[in-house]
Amino acid sequence: MPFWSTPKTSLNQRLRLGLGTMLVPLLMLAAGAVISFEGALDSFRKHDNVGREALFPLAHVEGLLLDLNVVASPVEPSRSITWSEYQLKSQAIEASLARLLEFSHQDPHKFNSVQEIQRKWHRISQLCQQILDPSVAQSGKGLSEPARVELQEQLKMILQNVQQLNYRLIAFQNDANANHAEAVRKEVRQMIAMICGLALMLAVVFAYGLTRSITVPLQSLEDGVEKLGKGDLSHRISLAADAEFSHLAATFNLMATKLEQSQQDLYRLATLDGLTEVYNRREFNRWLRVEVEKSQRNTDQVSLIMVDIDHFKQLNDTYGHQAGDLALCEVAQLLQREVRPGDIVCRYGGEEFAVILPKTNHDDSVAIADRIRLAIAEEAIILPSLQQIEMTASLGVATFPGDAQTKEHLIKQADQALYGAKTSGRNRVHQAQQNVVENQVVV
Incomplete structure (x- = not known):
């Protein structure tokens, strides 16, 4: 005798067993999804870290170059920069550009404009020295103002190069992330397809067993609902089956009784005068x-x-x-x-x-x-x-x-x-x- 038709097993127990079995592929799916997503996140973090290693020095260079605008066009004396301060900024820019050159040797296609940025920086460094170095500025005397004008142009151009390189690096990073996401999606799809196939087989087996034990009492309930829907509110269901279905039949009968009473009450409200109880x-x-x-x-x-x-x-x-x-x-x-x-x-x-x-x-x-x-x-x-x-x-x-x-x-x-x-x-x-x-x- 099949396990689902043994009298010792109630409908509640059969449903619990079936649902418990259905949870197995779901747990497998959840575990596989967690592992796949964790792997994808680690991979994205690595890609993101590689991109940031290049973007951080580039952003540092951009910030330092913006600070040098006060050298080219001093507006307030309090915001002017000294020769010693400039030397510190210059060293920081040189270090960041050296780091970008390392990336340029690894991937020349991405960092093809780093050399151009470095050439412009050498000229900017010379102009800043003419303006800020006390010894050079005193010997040059009248050269300060033309140098500032040229410095403004050079800073404008180098900032444009820096921004273009920044946009290029971000675009390359987005493309890499998209490609990696597509690869991860294919892997997850294959895993989900396998687990769904297993879940489908288990579902078919247990659905067949559960259906065999539920169809007959449900048919009785369906007939009762159909008669109730056609207006036969006096119909009642007599069902000698599992306790669950007997309780459902009793609930249905109670509902039908209440509907019958409600219909009578509605008829009275619709046809009789509320005060005198004669027709309205x-x-x-x-x-x-x-x-x-x-x-x-x-x-x-x-x-x-x-x-x-x-x-x-x-x-x-x-x-x-x-x-x-x-x-x-x-x-x-x-x-x-x-x-x-x-x-x-x-x-x-x-x-x-x-x-x-x-x-x-x-x-x-x-x-x-x-x-x-x-x-x-x-x-x-x-x-x-x-x-x-x-x-x-x-x-x-x-x-x-x-x-x-x-x-x-x-x-x-x-x-x-x-x-x-x-x-x-x-x-x-x-x-x-x-x-x-x-x-x-x-x-």
């Missing part, structure tokens, strides 16, 4: 459209009752908004009690409610509306202070297709009937396109 305005429009379309197909009638609480603003102003909220909730509950099963109660907006009556003719809808009006008039609101508040409501009734030919026209007709009930004294039911006040009760 958007659901009212949807249900009315559905019922009107059914009426058109089946030649049935559908009626609409608009209900508006009388003097609601006055109730809010007198007793507070809490009392107003209680009144809205009481009316919503009363409407759900008084209507028939299948009738749809909605909050239309503010203190106005709408009741959709499927398959209901004009006379029946008026009777239902009058029953609602009487129930509201008999219902009292009990405040937290135990104070009782009486209220009434005005209602407008319209029926499709007798009073309107479209959903929008039906709403308009019911709303106009409601307005007629309001203007006629409130606490009454008005029918669409009629001015007869029915079932008037004064409370």
Whole structure:
């Protein structure tokens, strides 16, 4: 029996063994990379040191030559240079140029301008001696100023030569580094290819073994996820396998339960009014459209009752908004009690409610509306202070297709009937396109 299918080995142990085996080539790769990079860094350091051995004396020469500018064009007496100071600088320049000549003998192609720099330096040394040497300067007398002019030109030219040589040396050094980097990269590529091949073989072997022990329970989980994705939130996974997969199945089932509950909560939030727990305005429009379309197909009638609480603003102003909220909730509950099963109660907006009556003719809808009006008039609101508040409501009734030919026209007709009930004294039911006040009760 293969090692990965023995019952004594759990999935966790198999994964650890597989991952541990996969770490072997990674460690080999890391060790090889460290050795290669260390070798490359040592080689780069050697190249860099060789370059610096030439660049340091060259930079020293450039700095000393810049110091001699005060000899050619003295601006401030305090910055002038003495004969003894010049001799020290001259010795340092001679030593640095001698060092550069040694490099020139080793690689004439790189240091082909060192001899030219040395020739210019001999002339500069002569001019500085004419200017700074007391014995020569006194004997020459009038030669000091022409010597300074020539010294300026010579210093300018030699500094240009020094800078050109500096740029050339840096370019040669960069080329050498690039060539060496390319060679190192080829070596590292070969080593990585070998280690990756080994890692691939090990990965194939252990992946095959692990796959054999994981495929079946994963297929069950996949089927469950697919059903969940298609909207079957009631689906649950029953898996009798390793402890790891059993735990995963239990987690999936818990997630599905929470998603099912969340979907129900979202449906409530999207369809119900948050205060009164009846359908909201958007659901009212949807249900009315559905019922009107059914009426058109089946030649049935559908009626609409608009209900508006009388003097609601006055109730809010007198007793507070809490009392107003209680009144809205009481009316919503009363409407759900008084209507028939299948009738749809909605909050239309503010203190106005709408009741959709499927398959209901004009006379029946008026009777239902009058029953609602009487129930509201008999219902009292009990405040937290135990104070009782009486209220009434005005209602407008319209029926499709007798009073309107479209959903929008039906709403308009019911709303106009409601307005007629309001203007006629409130606490009454008005029918669409009629001015007869029915079932008037004064409370």
